[in-house]
Amino acid sequence: MDARSRILSRVKRALKGRPKAELPGPLHPAPLPDPLELFLRRLEENGGEGRLMRREEVRSFLEALAQGFSGAALGRTLPLDLRPPLPELPPEEAPLGVSYALFAVAETGSVALASEEGRKVHLLPPTHLVLVEAERVYGTLAEALASLEDLPTALGLHSGPSKSADIGQVMVKGVHGPGRLLVAVLT
Amino acid sequence: MRAKARFYPKEAARLLQERPGVREAVTGATLHFERNRLRAYAEVPIEEWRERAKAVKDHVLSHLDRYLEEAERRLLEKGVRVHWAEGPEEAHQVLLEIVRRRGVRRAVKAKSMLTEELGVNPFLESLGVEVFETDLGEYLIQLLGEPPSHIVGPAIHLSLEEIRRLFHERFGTPLEASPEALAGVARKVLREAFLTADLGISGANFLVAETGTLALMENEGNIRLSTSLPRVHVAFVGLEKLLPRLSDLALFLPLTARAATGQRLSTYVSLLGGPAKEGEEGPEEVHVVLVDHGRTALLADPEAWETLRCLRCGACLNACPVYRQTGGHPYGYVYSGPIGAVLDPGLLSLEEAYPLPYASTLCGACYEACPVKIPIPSLLLTWRHRAVAQGLSPTWEKAALKAYRKVMESPALYRLFSKALRGLPLPQDLLPLLRAWTEGRGSLRPSPRPFHELWWELEEKDGR
Amino acid sequence: MGEMRVALFITCLADQFYAEAGVAAVRLLRALGVEVDFPEGQTCCGQPAFNAGHWEEARTLARRTLRVFQEAEYVVLPSGSCASMLRNHYPELLPGSREALAFSEKVYELSQFLVRVLGVERLGEGLKGVRVAYHHGCHALRELGVREEPLTLLTNAGAEILPWEAAEECCGFGGLFSVKLPEVSLAMADRKLSTLPEAQVLTSTDAGCLLHLSGRMAKRGANLRVAPLATLLWEAYAG
Numbered sequence: 042m043d044a045r046s047r048i049l050s051r052v053k054r055a056l057k058g059r060p061k062a063e064l065p066g067p068l069h070p071a072p073l074p075d076p077l078e079l080f081l082r083r084l085e086e087n088g089g090e091g092r093l094m095r096r097e098e099v100r101s102f103l104e105a106l107a108q109g110f111s112g113a114a115l116g117r118t119l120p121l122d123l124r125p126p127l128p129e130l131p132p133e134e135a136p137l138g139v140s141y142a143l144f145a146v147a148e149t150g151s152v153a154l155a156s157e158e159g160r161k162v163h164l165l166p167p168t169h170l171v172l173v174e175a176e177r178v179y180g181t182l183a184e185a186l187a188s189l190e191d192l193p194t195a196l197g198l199h200s201g202p203s204k205s206a207d208i209g210q211v212m213v214k215g216v217h218g219p220g221r222l223l224v225a226v227l228t
Numbered sequence: 229m230r231a232k233a234r235f236y237p238k239e240a241a242r243l244l245q246e247r248p249g250v251r252e253a254v255t256g257a258t259l260h261f262e263r264n265r266l267r268a269y270a271e272v273p274i275e276e277w278r279e280r281a282k283a284v285k286d287h288v289l290s291h292l293d294r295y296l297e298e299a300e301r302r303l304l305e306k307g308v309r310v311h312w313a314e315g316p317e318e319a320h321q322v323l324l325e326i327v328r329r330r331g332v333r334r335a336v337k338a339k340s341m342l343t344e345e346l347g348v349n350p351f352l353e354s355l356g357v358e359v360f361e362t363d364l365g366e367y368l369i370q371l372l373g374e375p376p377s378h379i380v381g382p383a384i385h386l387s388l389e390e391i392r393r394l395f396h397e398r399f400g401t402p403l404e405a406s407p408e409a410l411a412g413v414a415r416k417v418l419r420e421a422f423l424t425a426d427l428g429i430s431g432a433n434f435l436v437a438e439t440g441t442l443a444l445m446e447n448e449g450n451i452r453l454s455t456s457l458p459r460v461h462v463a464f465v466g467l468e469k470l471l472p473r474l475s476d477l478a479l480f481l482p483l484t485a486r487a488a489t490g491q492r493l494s495t496y497v498s499l500l501g502g503p504a505k506e507g508e509e510g511p512e513e514v515h516v517v518l519v520d521h522g523r524t525a526l527l528a529d530p531e532a533w534e535t536l537r538c539l540r541c542g543a544c545l546n547a548c549p550v551y552r553q554t555g556g557h558p559y560g561y562v563y564s565g566p567i568g569a570v571l572d573p574g575l576l577s578l579e580e581a582y583p584l585p586y587a588s589t590l591c592g593a594c595y596e597a598c599p600v601k602i603p604i605p606s607l608l609l610t611w612r613h614r615a616v617a618q619g620l621s622p623t624w625e626k627a628a629l630k631a632y633r634k635v636m637e638s639p640a641l642y643r644l645f646s647k648a649l650r651g652l653p654l655p656q657d658l659l660p661l662l663r664a665w666t667e668g669r670g671s672l673r674p675s676p677r678p679f680h681e682l683w684w685e686l687e688e689k690d691g692r
Numbered sequence: 693m694g695e696m697r698v699a700l701f702i703t704c705l706a707d708q709f710y711a712e713a714g715v716a717a718v719r720l721l722r723a724l725g726v727e728v729d730f731p732e733g734q735t736c737c738g739q740p741a742f743n744a745g746h747w748e749e750a751r752t753l754a755r756r757t758l759r760v761f762q763e764a765e766y767v768v769l770p771s772g773s774c775a776s777m778l779r780n781h782y783p784e785l786l787p788g789s790r791e792a793l794a795f796s797e798k799v800y801e802l803s804q805f806l807v808r809v810l811g812v813e814r815l816g817e818g819l820k821g822v823r824v825a826y827h828h829g830c831h832a833l834r835e836l837g838v839r840e841e842p843l844t845l846l847t848n849a850g851a852e853i854l855p856w857e858a859a860e861e862c863c864g865f866g867g868l869f870s871v872k873l874p875e876v877s878l879a880m881a882d883r884k885l886s887t888l889p890e891a892q893v894l895t896s897t898d899a900g901c902l903l904h905l906s907g908r909m910a911k912r913g914a915n916l917r918v919a920p921l922a923t924l925l926w927e928a929y930a931g
Contacts, residue, residue: 043312044314047314048312051524051525052292052293052527054528055524055533056290056291056527059290059530061290062283062289063287064283064472065280067473068280068475083492087492087495150492151493151497156504156510159508160457160509164452182478182481183478186475189474192439194504195456195499195501195504195510196501198493198497199496200492200497203495204447205448207363208388208410208411209386210253210260210384211388213407215415216364217362217453218449218453218495218496240875244876244879549864550876550880554876586744588869589830589864589865589867589880591834592830592834593861596834609742614745616746621745625868629740629741633749633752636735636736636756637753639733639734646707649708664870664871664872665870665871668878668908668911669908672709672903673709675708675709676711678708678711679706679713682715683714
């Protein structure tokens with residue numbers, strides 16, 4: 042008998058005669074009235090920076106943003122028209138990472154980043170810009186998870202800049218992920 | 229990891245005496261967490277959430293074999309290698325095989341209480357692997373060679389001054405360095421480790437059976453990095469971490485975050501489903517080690533199995549007025565505070581965990597805080613009862629309780645005792661029990677006359 | 693209201709260390725038209741033994757207590773923890789005992805009895821302007837759900853309940869805990885006392901808590917009146 046069989050048989054024996062508890066059905070929370078507004082508010086409360094913009098405005102936004110950076114690492118699934126006018130750098134070196142989110146969740150102020158576009162771009166550059174389509178901003182986490190058909194290999198829910206208060210209870214940003222999270226919601 | 233719970237009374241007393249800064253630091257940190265939790269609980273229909281979470285966990289636990297098998301199937305379908313470990317030996321075997329086969333020289337670790345139980349760090353180090361704890365708090369205590377003091381904030385017992393001194397000695401930073409500067413140094417060291425590590429090790433907050441998904445929560449990003457950059461990722465998962473459906477994460481992720489730190493969701497949540505696909509970034513190999521290490525024994529316990537609902541959020545530690553005075557070290561095992569007092573005897577044995585169930589006044593604050601309604605005070609009473617039945621009580625306690633019963637069983641003896649309390653000069657310094665009282669609280673002063681005598685005067689006065 | 697009859701369970705700690713609380717409780721109840729009996733032979737509810745895990749000793753005393761009070765319609769105690777012992781834990785100690793179950797329904801802490809059974813929320817004006825630090829005993833608060841009753845009665849009598857950051861935190865008495873883990877127990881008392889507001893009196897439903905806190909205050913040279921809740925409620929009525 043290997044460890045697996047021993048463990049499983051111990052579990053079965055432990056549960057013998059124990060009454061079975063029922064599983065409550067999944068939650069169906071009421072849809073939230075204005076997910077876009079809520080998303081921006083919650084993101085800001087988390088220390089992130091978010092704004093709404095029409096797709097036509099993205100070009101000028103990216104141009105302005107590019108002024109402050111020497112280059113950017115780009116997510117592989119980032120649409121061409123959403124790339125900043127900057128030389129592409131590897132994530133280990135880039136001061137800016139740009140991603141295209143799978144979806145966003147308003148109640149928690151989170152963006153969902155899939156491994157298809159890479160993982161280093163989400164984590165290594167100190168500033169992270171995430172673009173997300175407005176119709177992919179769900180009100181609740183329950184809705185968002187329900188909408189997923191295929192799970193990516195890795196899905197990251199990012200809700201703000203990286204932070205820690207482990208040093209004398211003083212909040213410090215950017216240990217170890219990006220210290221700045223910018224989100225542009227495209228209407 | 230061996231438990232040193234029996235030293236709790238001495239260690240707690242010593243800590244209070246010799247390191248008063250710990251009490252101050254822990255009190256500050258836990259009150260802060262508590263306030264945040266209360267605010268976050270007040271924002272949602274928390275009683276509904278708690279009831280529901282309890283129900284889901286009870287369901288999983290009462291069908292655990294089924295869910296373990298389902299999870300294993302899904303994990304295997306996703307290309308994850310699944311191992312089962314009864315305890316440290318098998319866990320070490322998994323690591324040994326990987327270290328040898330892949331020539332691992334450096335490992336990065338996310339915070340995981342289970343890996344502390346299993347002694348993962350010392351084992352890897354014995355193989356010549358350089359291990360980096362990457363959670364900032366864990367990194368600090370790794371540098372100091374101390375065990376974690378709290379489930380969520382392992383270094384809350386350290387003051388800023390102590391950390392400044394540590395970095396000054398280790399890295400030559402100035403003694404007045406700001407927290408930002410110190411964090412910057414740690415970030416640099418650990419960034420290097422992330423980029424060069426051959427192996428990433430984590431625990432898991434949840435394992436979803438329906439999809440074989442691992443869910444991990446954090447605020448720093450070190451878990452995302454540890455599970456993304458190295459070529460091999462090993463996740464140690466306690467049997468009790470299972471959830472039935474992906475949709476259950478919509479309850480458990482926010483509930484755990486609110487309970488632990490008062491957040492709506494942790495800054496980073498990783499939902500992991502296997503090794504990287506061709507051409508994708510991510511680990512080539514993902515291993516999940518399903519670990520027993522006392523969990524099946526606790527599951528079999530008809531009164532204590534509910535303890536396994538624990539989400540490791542630390543809310544009970546933050547609420548506990550006893551824990552607050554010393555932090556986690558005196559408890560002598562991985563799990564301290566209220567949950568430690570009921571989990572340790574269940575996972576290890578009552579003998580090994582004694583007298584932790586007595587490290588409590590039964591005030592009930594922990595039960596109010598617990599997101600899955602573990603009846604900790606009731607469990608503490610059960611363990612105490614068992615301790616007495618197993619003969620673990622000290623001799624003086626048994627004698628004192630015997631005398632107490634004799635006196636209270638007989639009104640005549642009780643009245644005699646009452647007179648003695650006032651008549652004879654009680655040797656308050658001699659009796660160790662009384663000395664333990666009077667040393668910190670001054671001598672006991674009974675009322676000039678006990679109520680049972682005054683009653684008769686009341687009867688007379690009121691004309692009865 | 694004149695027909696109501698209660699049995700007073702003074703509790704061992706109050707009997708010995710806060711006898712005034714018993715006197716106050718009896719006077720107050722009688723003034724409100726309640727007949728009060730004091731069943732002889734009452735001693736201790738068994739809580740110290742139960743909490744320490746010595747359930748055989750606790751059971752003996754529980755059975756005894758049930759016998760002593762079996763005639764009572766209501767059992768009133770100037771103690772939250774003992775009331776909780778009788779109400780919540782006797783049925784656990786004596787599972788299947790219908791007697792214990794029936795008994796538990798008749799048990800009340802004093803302020804709980806006044807407000808919930810007698811429907812009395814105003815006693816008088818006797819505490820006008822008195823600044824009170826109210827310590828919520830853990831068993832009263834979390835096991836009996838007694839939180840508003842003492843505050844209502846005190847406030848309606850003119851008392852000012854001062855804000856106290858640590859008001860609902862455990863004082864560190866915990867029965868045998870106070871002598872099994874004295875250093876931690878004292879550190880908990882110090883936490884309470886270091887946040888104490890500028891009050892004229894410290895009060896609570898529980899004698900154990902008051903004994904522990906007043907003892908610690910005395911040792912540290914602090915000088916604040918400590919009075920059991922029953923005493924203050926009588927002062928509220930009698931002026």
